[in-house]
Amino acid sequence: MTSELQVVVVGGGECGARVAHDLATSDLDARVVLVGREARAPYERPPLSKSVLVDDDPRPVEPYRDGRLDVERLEVLAGRTATSLDLEGRTVELDDGTRLGFDRLVLATGAQPRLLPGLPAAALTLRTFEDALVLRDALQPGAHLLVVGAGLVGLEVAASARTRGAQVTVVEAAERALGRAVPHPVARVLVERHEAEGVDLRLGTTVASASAGSGGWRVELSDGTSLAPDVVLQAVGSVPEVGLARDAGLEVDDGVVVDAAMRTSARGVWAAGDCCAGPVAVLGRRQRLESWRMAHDQAAVAAASVRGEEVSITAVPWFWSDQYDLSLQVSGMAAAATRWVERPRPDGTVVHLGLDADGVLVCAAGAGRAAVAKDVRMAERLVAAGARPDPDQLADPAVQLRSLLS
Numbered sequence: 001m002t003s004e005l006q007v008v009v010v011g012g013g014e015c016g017a018r019v020a021h022d023l024a025t026s027d028l029d030a031r032v033v034l035v036g037r038e039a040r041a042p043y044e045r046p047p048l049s050k051s052v053l054v055d056d057d058p059r060p061v062e063p064y065r066d067g068r069l070d071v072e073r074l075e076v077l078a079g080r081t082a083t084s085l086d087l088e089g090r091t092v093e094l095d096d097g098t099r100l101g102f103d104r105l106v107l108a109t110g111a112q113p114r115l116l117p118g119l120p121a122a123a124l125t126l127r128t129f130e131d132a133l134v135l136r137d138a139l140q141p142g143a144h145l146l147v148v149g150a151g152l153v154g155l156e157v158a159a160s161a162r163t164r165g166a167q168v169t170v171v172e173a174a175e176r177a178l179g180r181a182v183p184h185p186v187a188r189v190l191v192e193r194h195e196a197e198g199v200d201l202r203l204g205t206t207v208a209s210a211s212a213g214s215g216g217w218r219v220e221l222s223d224g225t226s227l228a229p230d231v232v233l234q235a236v237g238s239v240p241e242v243g244l245a246r247d248a249g250l251e252v253d254d255g256v257v258v259d260a261a262m263r264t265s266a267r268g269v270w271a272a273g274d275c276c277a278g279p280v281a282v283l284g285r286r287q288r289l290e291s292w293r294m295a296h297d298q299a300a301v302a303a304a305s306v307r308g309e310e311v312s313i314t315a316v317p318w319f320w321s322d323q324y325d326l327s328l329q330v331s332g333m334a335a336a337a338t339r340w341v342e343r344p345r346p347d348g349t350v351v352h353l354g355l356d357a358d359g360v361l362v363c364a365a366g367a368g369r370a371a372v373a374k375d376v377r378m379a380e381r382l383v384a385a386g387a388r389p390d391p392d393q394l395a396d397p398a399v400q401l402r403s404l405l406s
């Protein structure tokens with residue numbers, strides 16, 4: 001007879017792999033089963049729109065190298081999908097009919113690309129390593145790629161495609177690229193770079209109609225022009241994978257709803273990563289966050305909470321993007337800012353610092369060569385501290401950001 005707990009983690013992505021590893025190597029007396037739909041070891045998604053599209057011999061980058069998922073109390077079931085949850089009976093059913101009993105359950109099911117109604121099924125999407133290989137094959141020099149959506153993934157793919165010598169058109173329904181997650185002047189830096197690289201970027205433009213047949217693609221745009229691209233990528237955001245949770249009666253609202261300890265509305269069930277929506281302190285409300293580092297931060301909090309520790313997520317959201325030799329860095333939440341301060345850097349780039357209505361620093365963002373990251377990282381410490389810095393000092397490059405921490 002064993003008192004060992006059974007913990008099931010559904011979703012073998014960035015977040016699920018970390019939760020499972022954390023729990024299996026902790027002092028919790030538990031056996032951990034990680035169920036992942038993809039028939040390969042967990043890997044990181046950020047390279048899919050970057051190095052995987054341009055490198056000669058792309059390989060999946062594993063979040064845990066050196067077999068770190070190969071730990072004694074962890075069983076990895078790859079290529080298996082959880083199809084239903086029985087919260088009363090405490091079981092998860094898999095697509096091969098197996099029922100896994102659990103004492104505690106973590107949902108880390110991620111997200112799927114949002115599909116644009118009206119686009120033929122031949123339009124590609126990018127979420128998995130296999131998707132990236134298909135796209136990579138299509139990006140031959142001279143091929144014409146149409147990207148629908150000027151968000152992070154769309155613009156990263158545009159940069160990679162130009163690097164590969166493909167011709168690129170990007171259409172974006174909004175009047176600006178990168179939505180509200182990136183302050184407008186920072187987005188402009190990237191837009192100007194894409195234009196300088198020869199990307200035909202059409203803002204305020206939609207696909208009016210599209211067909212894909214034996215004669216290839218025919219796309220009519222809302223600006224009255226028509227295109228005949230060789231390949232079309234739809235990159236219009238993602239939808240959280242919440243089917244299991246919703247069918248089991250968990251609260252869902254653009255993501256599985258969680259509290260600050262990543263607990264769902266059901267006892268003994270947690271959710272973390274791209275599939276969940278929880279409180280974001282700097283924003284003052286609930287939001288689904290989709291970023292690599294947040295997947296780590298939430299995994300750590302979920303694992304601690306599963307172990308019974310009193311924890312809550314305090315991490316400041318941060319994401320980056322690489323396009324050409326430019327790095328975009330955003331800490332905090334641009335949507336929380338009501339006023340922006342510009343802080344010039346010696347290399348000519350500008351860090352934009354967002355303050356809320358109470359003067360609290362809530363966002364720092366910049367795009368440029370790697371050095372911009374240094375200021376954004378330092379400003380993130382001010383965001384984390386809830387600092388109310390003097391805007392004139394923030395704007396003055398002679399004033400060290402570190403000095404404003406005190």
Ligand SMILES: Cc1cc2nc3c(=O)[nH]c(=O)nc-3n(C[C@H](O)[C@H](O)[C@H](O)COP(=O)(O)OP(=O)(O)OC[C@H]3O[C@@H](n4cnc5c(N)ncnc54)[C@H](O)[C@@H]3O)c2cc1C
Binds near residue numbers: 046049109272289
């Ligand atoms: C192309 C691309 C580029 C990105 N670039 C950046 C970047 O530059 N910077 C950044 O900060 N973030 C980036 N991200 C975002 C980052 O990769 C995600 O935030 C992160 O992968 C989220 O991890 P996750 O584990 O929550 O979800 P995922 O990585 O999506 O993993 C979820 C896993 O769960 C599996 N699953 C779903 N349902 C089930 C089920 N019922 N049963 C079993 N398994 C299931 C899925 O198949 C998937 O493998 C990028 C994402 C993409 C797609």
